[in-house]
Amino acid sequence: MRHDDWKERISRRFDGELSADETKDVVTHLASCADCRAYAEDLKTLRHAIRDAAELDLDPSFAVSVVERARYQDARVDSWVAVERLARNAVMGLALTAAILLATLTALSPRESASEHMILSSVQDTTITGVLMKPDELTKSDVLLAVVTR
Numbered sequence: 249m250r251h252d253d254w255k256e257r258i259s260r261r262f263d264g265e266l267s268a269d270e271t272k273d274v275v276t277h278l279a280s281c282a283d284c285r286a287y288a289e290d291l292k293t294l295r296h297a298i299r300d301a302a303e304l305d306l307d308p309s310f311a312v313s314v315v316e317r318a319r320y321q322d323a324r325v326d327s328w329v330a331v332e333r334l335a336r337n338a339v340m341g342l343a344l345t346a347a348i349l350l351a352t353l354t355a356l357s358p359r360e361s362a363s364e365h366m367i368l369s370s371v372q373d374t375t376i377t378g379v380l381m382k383p384d385e386l387t388k389s390d391v392l393l394a395v396v397t398r
């Protein structure tokens with residue numbers, strides 16, 4: 249049997265889809281093939297990561313798509329791309345939420361309020377502010393908008 253077939257079978261084993269004989273074959277192959285052992289380890293790690301993510305109340309269809317992707321990808325690297333994307337999407341979502349929150353806070357607060365002052369002083373350290381900040385030509389909202397939509 250080819251390597252790819254073994255990996256497919258290893259994946260099915262995690263799903264409890266193998267007969268007793270097939271399971272025995274997989275166990276025997278794993279004992280002699282370091283590559284497939286590493287693949288089985290990665291699958292296990294991936295599944296734990298997905299289970300942990302599911303406990304964080306993520307959209308269930310997202311976890312399902314990661315599982316399906318992992319099942320049909322042969323290369324270990326491709327499995328990790330899915331996990332990385334999951335993490336990156338979570339971070340991007342948080343960053344977007346924070347940006348919207350900041351913009352809303354600024355829009356709601358009166359000029360020169362404490363929160364606007366606080367936001368702008370934290371913004372002043374960035375390089376983009378150094379480029380954009382010409383206090384007499386730009387309003388503070390312009391600078392904030394430039395940073396948020398960068």
Ligand SMILES: [Zn+2]
Pocket residue numbers: 251254277281283284
């Ligand atoms: Zn193998």
